[in-house]
Amino acid sequence: MTIDLFLFLVLALVSIGTALGMLLSRNAVYSALFLVLNLGAVAIFFLLLGAPFIAMAQITVYAGAIMVLFLFVIMLLGTEEIPGMQNWKKFIIPAVLAGALILESIYLLTSASRPLGLIANPSESVNTAQAMRDLGELLFDQYLLPFEVTSILLLVAMVGAIVLSKPEKAGK
Amino acid sequence: MDWALALEWLVKSLVIIFALLGGFAYTTWYERRALARLQVRVGPNRAGPFGLLQPIADALKLIFKEELTPPGAFKLVFFLAPIMTLVPSIIIAAVIPWGRTVTMFGREINLYLADVNVGIIYLMSVTSIAVYGIVLAGWASNSKYAMLGGLRSAAQMVSYELSLGLTFVAAILLGNSMSLVDIVEAQTTYWFALIQPLGALIFLTATLAEVNRAPFDMPEAEQELTAGFHTEYSGMKFALFFMAEYQKMIVVSMMAATLFFGGYREFWFLRDTLLSVDATWLISGHQFTAWFLAPLYLFIKVVGLLFLMIWVRATWPRFRYDRLMAFGWKVMLPLSLAVVFITATGILLEITTGQVMWLTVGVPAVSIFVGLIAVVFVYRSLWRKYYETV
Amino acid sequence: MLFNESAPLGFFYLAPWIVFLPLLGLFTNLIFGSRFSERVIGTVASLASGLTFAVSALLAYAVSINHGEVPSQKLAEWISIGPLSVDWAFRLDSLSTTMMLVVSGVGTLIHIYAIGYMHEDVRFKNDPSRFRSFFIYLNLFIAAMMILVGGDSYLMLFVGWEGVGLCSFLLIGFWYEMDTLARPSWANSDAAKKAMIANRIGDFGFLIAVFLMFVHFGTLQFDAVFEAAHHASSATITAITLFLLVGVAGKSAQIPLYVWLPDAMAGPTPVSALIHAATMVTAGVYLITRSADLYMLAPAAQNVVVITGAATALFAATIAVGQYDIKKVLAYSTISQLGFMVAAVGMGAYVAGMFHLITHAFFKALLFLSAGSVILGLERGHHHAAHAHAEKKPVRGLKKKKDEHDHAHDAHHAAEHHEVFDPGDMRNMGGLRKTMPVTFWLYMIGTLALAGIFPFAGFWSKDEILLDASLHFPAVYWVLTLAAFFTAFYMGRQVWMVFFGEPRHEAAAHAEESPKVMTVPLMVLAALSILGGALNLPFEGFHNLGHWLEHTLHEVESLPLDLTVAGISTAFALTAILISWLIYGRKPLVKDQKDPLSVLGGLFQSMTDKWYVDEIYQFLIVTPFSKLSQFLSDVIDGKFWHDWFHDTVLAGTYNWVSVTALSEYADRRGIDTFFNSWGDVTQWFSARLRTIQNGFVRSYALSVFLGVVVIIGYLLIRQTIR
Amino acid sequence: MVPLNYYIILSAILFTIGALGVLIRRNPLIIFMSIELMLNAANLALIAFSSAFNELDGQIFVFFVIAVAAAEVAVGLALIVQIFKSRHNINVDEINQLKG
Incomplete structure (x- = not known):
C-alpha cells in the first residue's frame, strides 16, 4: 500500500463518515458542521489531485461563505431540530434504491471493459505557478462567455436574495 | 521523506508558534500601555520593569481560574469553539514570508513555512473559516x-x-x-500601499472588522451584549479566545505588511544601502547577506501596524450595527471593486503604452480621488439621515 | 478615424467638422435648450454656424495653397453592397468650398438676425417656446447643406439634398397650425406639404438619374462618374442629365415645379432668406455646375437647361410685377434670378452662374431680411397703435419700457387683434422711409443690386450672364434682358410702394426701426452686396472667381467687359425704374386706391393671379388625380372587390365550406367524437394517476431517483449482455 | 498511485448519500446541504477526471459549479427565511401549497 493510497483511504473514510453524519444527525447545526468537515476532506482531495486553486476556492466559498450562511440561517430561525425519522418504514424504499445505485455504480466501474487509468502523484505540478496561469488563461479566454454568464447569474441571485429578504414596508 | 526537511519544517513551525504566543502575550501588554498613554494614564507598571511581567501574571491567573460550563450548552461544540478560533489564527501565518533563503548548517533554508503559489487564496480561505469558532461559541x-x-x-x-x-x-x-514571496519582492521599488493607497486603507479597515476590533467590535459590544460570544466562557477557554484575538491582530498586521507595506523588504529609502535585505556584509573576512534584517523589518512594520489598531481603538467610537453592515456593503464593497478596476486598468495602460507613469501616478491619483468621492458621499448621507431623524 | 493625418497641409482633417459643428449646436440646443434663455440658444446656434464658416474658410485656404488638388476626405464607409460602394467622404475643391463659404457665411448672418427676428415673431404668434426649435432646424439645415455641398458622390449629395428638403418642410410649416396672418388654419402646413410634394417629383428625377449612373457606370463617386461618362453613349448621358434637370427644377424652383417656392413664404422670414433665396434653392445650380462634365457631353440637355432657365426667368419676373405681398414679390424675383443662374450654367457659363449665385445670395438675403424687418416694424406699429388707442399713452413712453412691454404682449396679445391685419401687404405700407430709415437704406442697396445698377454686385454678375448669352444664344439674351427689365421694374414698384408716399395704414404710421441685432447683419450683407462684384471683375488681371473655380471646372472662359451689353442692360434697368417712378413714385398710392397698372385689365389681373398656374395644375393634375382615386376607391375597390368579389365569391364559398362541410361533418361528427372519446380515456387514466401528484417534493425526487437507478440498471444489463 | 475508479466510486457514494438526504430528511436546510453534498461529489469526479486526463477544463467546470452553488444557496436561503416568516414552519412536507 503506497502512501497515496493510504491517504486516499483515510480521507475517503473521513468524507463518507462525515457525509453520513450530516445525513443522520438530529441537529441541523451538527449536520452543517459535518458537511463543513466533508467539504474540507474533499478540498484535501482536490489538493492531492493537483487543483490547489479549486481546493482553496472550495474552502473559501463553501466552507467560508455558504456554510456560514447556513449556520446563520439555522440559528436565525431556531430550527436546529426538526424530528427527522420517526417512521423507518417510509425510508426503506429510498434506502434500497440508494444501495442499488451504489452497487450498480461500483459494478459498472469495476467491470468496465478497460480500466480508467491511474492518477499519477500530481504534487510536482501543484506548486508551479504555471498551472495557475494556465487556469486563469483558460478561464478568461476559452471560457470567458460562461464566466460572464456566471457573473450575471450571481448578480441576479444577489438581486433576488435582496428582494426576497427585504422587510415589507409597513402598511402593505 | 527527508528527515532533515521534516526537522526543518518542525523547527520553523515551532518558531512561528512561539513567536505568535509570545507576541500575543506582549501585544496585550503593548495595547494596555499604549492605550493608557493615549488616555493619559500609566497602564500596568507594577509587575516587573515597565510592567513587563504583567502578561505572565495574567496568564497564571487565567490558567488557575475555574471553568464554568453553562447548563444547556452543547458541550462538545462549547469545548471545540475556542480551539476552532485559535487554530486558524496560527495556521494562517504559515504562508507569510519573514525572510528569504538562508544558507545555514550546509543547507538552504527558506525563512517561511510554505511558498505555495496560491498563498493569497490560502489566506482568504483561512480567514473565511475563522468565523466558525465565534459563531459556534455563540450558539x-x-x-x-x-x-x-x-x-x-x-x-x-x-x-x-x-x-x-x-x-x-x-x-x-x-x-x-x-x-506571497513574489508579492513582497515586487514591492522592492514601491510599496503597494503607495501605488494603491485606497486598497491599503480598505484592507486595514476590513481587517479591523475581520478581527472584531474597535470600531467594529460589534460581536462583543459590552453595552449591548455584555461580552458577546464569549460571555459564558471563563478560565482557559476564555484565555484561548483572548489569545486568538491578539494573534489575529498580529497575523493581519503581518498580512498587511506583506501585501501592502513591503513585507520583510527594507524601507524604500534604505534600498541599495548596507541596511538592505540584499546587502552583503563583510565581517572579519566573512561575507554574508544581511538576511537577519528581514524579520527585523517585518517586526518593525508589524509593531507599527499594531499601534495603528490600538490608536484606532483609542480614538474611534463604535459603529452602530446597521451602519456597520451598510458601510460594509454600500461603501467598502463598491470601493474595493473600484480598487480592482482602477488597478487593472492602470496595469493594462502601463502594458499597452509602456509608460510606468500610469501605475505610479495614475493609479494612486485616481484611487485617492475615488476615495475622496466616497468620503463626500458618506458624509452627505450621514447628514441627510441626521436631518431625517431630527 | 476622425482625423486623416496623412492629408497634406493640415486643415483638411477639419473637413468633417463642417457637419459636426452644426450638429453639435443642434444637439446642444436640443438637449439643454429647455434650460437656456433665448439669448444663449441663439448664441449657441450662431456660434455653431460661425465656426462652420471659420472651418470652411480654413478649408478654402487649404485648397488654395494646394492648387485645388485635394484628395477627398473619407470619414467612413457608408454602404458596401456588392458593386455598390459609397463612402461618407468630403470633397474639397474650389467649387465646394465656395458653396460652403456662401452657405455658412450667409447662414451665420441670418442666424444672428434671427435672434432678433424670432424673439419678436414668437411673441406676436403667441408661442415663445418655439424659439428653440427654430434654431435647431436652422442648424440642422446648415448641417444638411454642408453634406450636400461637401459630399463626394451623388448619393451623399442626395442625402444632403433630402436633408435640406426636410428642413425646408419643417421651416415652411414652422407655424403649422396657422396661416401667415396667424389665424387658425392649415394654410402653412399645406404650403409645407406643397413644397415637399413638388420636391418629391424633382427628387424622383434625381434618383432616376442616380440609378442610371449606377447601372451604366457602376459608381456614384463624382470623379469616377465623370471618367466613365466619356465612354458612355450620348443617349445615356442625355437621359441622365435630363433627369438631373428634373431634380434641379424641383429644388431650384424652375418651370414647371416652381410653384412651391412662392407658397414657401409661409415660413418665418429668416427662413425665406436663408433657405428659399440664398442657399438651398441654389443647390440645383450647384448640382449642374458639379455635373458640368456630364452636361458638356450632352448639348441637347444643355439646350433644355438654358430654355428652362430663360423661360423661368421671364415668366417669374412678369408674375412678380403683379404681386402685393412684399415677400411674394421677392419670392418670384428669386425664381426669376434662379432662372438666370440655371440658364447661365446651361450655357456652360459656370463661373457666371456661380458668380450670380454668390451675389444673389448676398442681396436677396439682404432684401428678404430687410423685408422681414419691415414686416416686424409694421407688426410693432400695429401693436403700438392698438396700445395707443387702448391706453392713451404716447408711443415713445412705451418704447422705453420695452422689456415689460414684451411681457404685456405675451399676456394680452390674443385679445388685442380683432381686425385681420396683414403686415406683409404692400398696400398697407407706405412712407416707411421716415419711420424705418436704416431698413430703408439697406433695402435700397439690395434693390439697386438686384436691379443691376452699376457698381453694385448684381450688375457685374448679371452682365456676365447676359454677355455669355449674347455670344452663344442671342434669343435667350433678349429674353433674359427683358426679364432684367421686369426685375428692375417690380423692384422699383416695391420700393415706391413701401417706403415712399404717405402711410396707408395706421400700423405703417407707427412702424418702428428694428434692433441692432437685426440691422447689423443686414449692414454686413449690404456691404457685401455693394462690394460683391469685386469677386469677379471682368477686367484683365481680375476674374478672381474664374481663376479660383478653374481648379475644379478646368475650362473657364474669362470674358472682358462688353460695353454694349452692359450699356443695354443698364439702360433697360434705368428705364424700368423710371417707368416705375412714373407710375408709383410720382403720384404715390393712397389708402384703398387700386393699383395703377390695373388699367392693363386682364393682363395685370393674370400677373396678380400668377398666370393661373396653380389653377391649371389643379385642373390638369390634382382634379383628375383625385377623380381617379375616387373612382378606384369607390368603384373598383368598394363595389367590385369588396362588395361583389369578397362578399359574394369568397365569403360564400368560405361559408359553405366552413359551416356545412367542415363544421358539421368533419368537425362535429368526425373530430369531436374522436377526441371526446379520447378525452374520456384520458380522464379515466388521469383519475388514476392523480394520486401520484401529492405535493410532496420528496416523493417526486424519489421518482427521479428511481429513474436514475433504472437507467443505470439498464446500462448495466446491456453491458453484461454484450 | 490511486486508480481513478476509486475516486469515482467515492464520488458515487457521496452522491448517493446526498440523494438519500434529499429523500429522507424533512428540514429544507438539510435538504439543501444534501444538494451541496451532491454537487460536491460531482466536483470530486470532475477534478479526478481532470487530473487523470491532465486537462484543466474539469477544474474550470468545478469553478463554475461552485459559483452557481453560491448563487443557488443565496436565493434558496432567502426563500426559506421568507417561508419561515410567513408560516413559522419549514417542514417540507407541510409546504405543499403555493398559497401563503
Whole structure:
C-alpha cells in the first residue's frame, strides 16, 4: 500500500463518515458542521489531485461563505431540530434504491471493459505557478462567455436574495 | 521523506508558534500601555520593569481560574469553539514570508513555512473559516447575548471578507503572482500601499472588522451584549479566545505588511544601502547577506501596524450595527471593486503604452480621488439621515 | 478615424467638422435648450454656424495653397453592397468650398438676425417656446447643406439634398397650425406639404438619374462618374442629365415645379432668406455646375437647361410685377434670378452662374431680411397703435419700457387683434422711409443690386450672364434682358410702394426701426452686396472667381467687359425704374386706391393671379388625380372587390365550406367524437394517476431517483449482455 | 498511485448519500446541504477526471459549479427565511401549497 493510497483511504473514510453524519444527525447545526468537515476532506482531495486553486476556492466559498450562511440561517430561525425519522418504514424504499445505485455504480466501474487509468502523484505540478496561469488563461479566454454568464447569474441571485429578504414596508 | 526537511519544517513551525504566543502575550501588554498613554494614564507598571511581567501574571491567573460550563450548552461544540478560533489564527501565518533563503548548517533554508503559489487564496480561505469558532461559541453557549454576538459576527465577517478578498486581488494584480514571496519582492521599488493607497486603507479597515476590533467590535459590544460570544466562557477557554484575538491582530498586521507595506523588504529609502535585505556584509573576512534584517523589518512594520489598531481603538467610537453592515456593503464593497478596476486598468495602460507613469501616478491619483468621492458621499448621507431623524 | 493625418497641409482633417459643428449646436440646443434663455440658444446656434464658416474658410485656404488638388476626405464607409460602394467622404475643391463659404457665411448672418427676428415673431404668434426649435432646424439645415455641398458622390449629395428638403418642410410649416396672418388654419402646413410634394417629383428625377449612373457606370463617386461618362453613349448621358434637370427644377424652383417656392413664404422670414433665396434653392445650380462634365457631353440637355432657365426667368419676373405681398414679390424675383443662374450654367457659363449665385445670395438675403424687418416694424406699429388707442399713452413712453412691454404682449396679445391685419401687404405700407430709415437704406442697396445698377454686385454678375448669352444664344439674351427689365421694374414698384408716399395704414404710421441685432447683419450683407462684384471683375488681371473655380471646372472662359451689353442692360434697368417712378413714385398710392397698372385689365389681373398656374395644375393634375382615386376607391375597390368579389365569391364559398362541410361533418361528427372519446380515456387514466401528484417534493425526487437507478440498471444489463 | 475508479466510486457514494438526504430528511436546510453534498461529489469526479486526463477544463467546470452553488444557496436561503416568516414552519412536507 503506497502512501497515496493510504491517504486516499483515510480521507475517503473521513468524507463518507462525515457525509453520513450530516445525513443522520438530529441537529441541523451538527449536520452543517459535518458537511463543513466533508467539504474540507474533499478540498484535501482536490489538493492531492493537483487543483490547489479549486481546493482553496472550495474552502473559501463553501466552507467560508455558504456554510456560514447556513449556520446563520439555522440559528436565525431556531430550527436546529426538526424530528427527522420517526417512521423507518417510509425510508426503506429510498434506502434500497440508494444501495442499488451504489452497487450498480461500483459494478459498472469495476467491470468496465478497460480500466480508467491511474492518477499519477500530481504534487510536482501543484506548486508551479504555471498551472495557475494556465487556469486563469483558460478561464478568461476559452471560457470567458460562461464566466460572464456566471457573473450575471450571481448578480441576479444577489438581486433576488435582496428582494426576497427585504422587510415589507409597513402598511402593505 | 527527508528527515532533515521534516526537522526543518518542525523547527520553523515551532518558531512561528512561539513567536505568535509570545507576541500575543506582549501585544496585550503593548495595547494596555499604549492605550493608557493615549488616555493619559500609566497602564500596568507594577509587575516587573515597565510592567513587563504583567502578561505572565495574567496568564497564571487565567490558567488557575475555574471553568464554568453553562447548563444547556452543547458541550462538545462549547469545548471545540475556542480551539476552532485559535487554530486558524496560527495556521494562517504559515504562508507569510519573514525572510528569504538562508544558507545555514550546509543547507538552504527558506525563512517561511510554505511558498505555495496560491498563498493569497490560502489566506482568504483561512480567514473565511475563522468565523466558525465565534459563531459556534455563540450558539453553543445557549445564551441570548452570546447567540446574538455570534450571529452578528457571522454576518459582519462574511460581509467584510468580500472587501478584503478584493483588495487581495489588487495586490495579486500588482505583484503579478499569488505567491506571497513574489508579492513582497515586487514591492522592492514601491510599496503597494503607495501605488494603491485606497486598497491599503480598505484592507486595514476590513481587517479591523475581520478581527472584531474597535470600531467594529460589534460581536462583543459590552453595552449591548455584555461580552458577546464569549460571555459564558471563563478560565482557559476564555484565555484561548483572548489569545486568538491578539494573534489575529498580529497575523493581519503581518498580512498587511506583506501585501501592502513591503513585507520583510527594507524601507524604500534604505534600498541599495548596507541596511538592505540584499546587502552583503563583510565581517572579519566573512561575507554574508544581511538576511537577519528581514524579520527585523517585518517586526518593525508589524509593531507599527499594531499601534495603528490600538490608536484606532483609542480614538474611534463604535459603529452602530446597521451602519456597520451598510458601510460594509454600500461603501467598502463598491470601493474595493473600484480598487480592482482602477488597478487593472492602470496595469493594462502601463502594458499597452509602456509608460510606468500610469501605475505610479495614475493609479494612486485616481484611487485617492475615488476615495475622496466616497468620503463626500458618506458624509452627505450621514447628514441627510441626521436631518431625517431630527 | 476622425482625423486623416496623412492629408497634406493640415486643415483638411477639419473637413468633417463642417457637419459636426452644426450638429453639435443642434444637439446642444436640443438637449439643454429647455434650460437656456433665448439669448444663449441663439448664441449657441450662431456660434455653431460661425465656426462652420471659420472651418470652411480654413478649408478654402487649404485648397488654395494646394492648387485645388485635394484628395477627398473619407470619414467612413457608408454602404458596401456588392458593386455598390459609397463612402461618407468630403470633397474639397474650389467649387465646394465656395458653396460652403456662401452657405455658412450667409447662414451665420441670418442666424444672428434671427435672434432678433424670432424673439419678436414668437411673441406676436403667441408661442415663445418655439424659439428653440427654430434654431435647431436652422442648424440642422446648415448641417444638411454642408453634406450636400461637401459630399463626394451623388448619393451623399442626395442625402444632403433630402436633408435640406426636410428642413425646408419643417421651416415652411414652422407655424403649422396657422396661416401667415396667424389665424387658425392649415394654410402653412399645406404650403409645407406643397413644397415637399413638388420636391418629391424633382427628387424622383434625381434618383432616376442616380440609378442610371449606377447601372451604366457602376459608381456614384463624382470623379469616377465623370471618367466613365466619356465612354458612355450620348443617349445615356442625355437621359441622365435630363433627369438631373428634373431634380434641379424641383429644388431650384424652375418651370414647371416652381410653384412651391412662392407658397414657401409661409415660413418665418429668416427662413425665406436663408433657405428659399440664398442657399438651398441654389443647390440645383450647384448640382449642374458639379455635373458640368456630364452636361458638356450632352448639348441637347444643355439646350433644355438654358430654355428652362430663360423661360423661368421671364415668366417669374412678369408674375412678380403683379404681386402685393412684399415677400411674394421677392419670392418670384428669386425664381426669376434662379432662372438666370440655371440658364447661365446651361450655357456652360459656370463661373457666371456661380458668380450670380454668390451675389444673389448676398442681396436677396439682404432684401428678404430687410423685408422681414419691415414686416416686424409694421407688426410693432400695429401693436403700438392698438396700445395707443387702448391706453392713451404716447408711443415713445412705451418704447422705453420695452422689456415689460414684451411681457404685456405675451399676456394680452390674443385679445388685442380683432381686425385681420396683414403686415406683409404692400398696400398697407407706405412712407416707411421716415419711420424705418436704416431698413430703408439697406433695402435700397439690395434693390439697386438686384436691379443691376452699376457698381453694385448684381450688375457685374448679371452682365456676365447676359454677355455669355449674347455670344452663344442671342434669343435667350433678349429674353433674359427683358426679364432684367421686369426685375428692375417690380423692384422699383416695391420700393415706391413701401417706403415712399404717405402711410396707408395706421400700423405703417407707427412702424418702428428694428434692433441692432437685426440691422447689423443686414449692414454686413449690404456691404457685401455693394462690394460683391469685386469677386469677379471682368477686367484683365481680375476674374478672381474664374481663376479660383478653374481648379475644379478646368475650362473657364474669362470674358472682358462688353460695353454694349452692359450699356443695354443698364439702360433697360434705368428705364424700368423710371417707368416705375412714373407710375408709383410720382403720384404715390393712397389708402384703398387700386393699383395703377390695373388699367392693363386682364393682363395685370393674370400677373396678380400668377398666370393661373396653380389653377391649371389643379385642373390638369390634382382634379383628375383625385377623380381617379375616387373612382378606384369607390368603384373598383368598394363595389367590385369588396362588395361583389369578397362578399359574394369568397365569403360564400368560405361559408359553405366552413359551416356545412367542415363544421358539421368533419368537425362535429368526425373530430369531436374522436377526441371526446379520447378525452374520456384520458380522464379515466388521469383519475388514476392523480394520486401520484401529492405535493410532496420528496416523493417526486424519489421518482427521479428511481429513474436514475433504472437507467443505470439498464446500462448495466446491456453491458453484461454484450 | 490511486486508480481513478476509486475516486469515482467515492464520488458515487457521496452522491448517493446526498440523494438519500434529499429523500429522507424533512428540514429544507438539510435538504439543501444534501444538494451541496451532491454537487460536491460531482466536483470530486470532475477534478479526478481532470487530473487523470491532465486537462484543466474539469477544474474550470468545478469553478463554475461552485459559483452557481453560491448563487443557488443565496436565493434558496432567502426563500426559506421568507417561508419561515410567513408560516413559522419549514417542514417540507407541510409546504405543499403555493398559497401563503
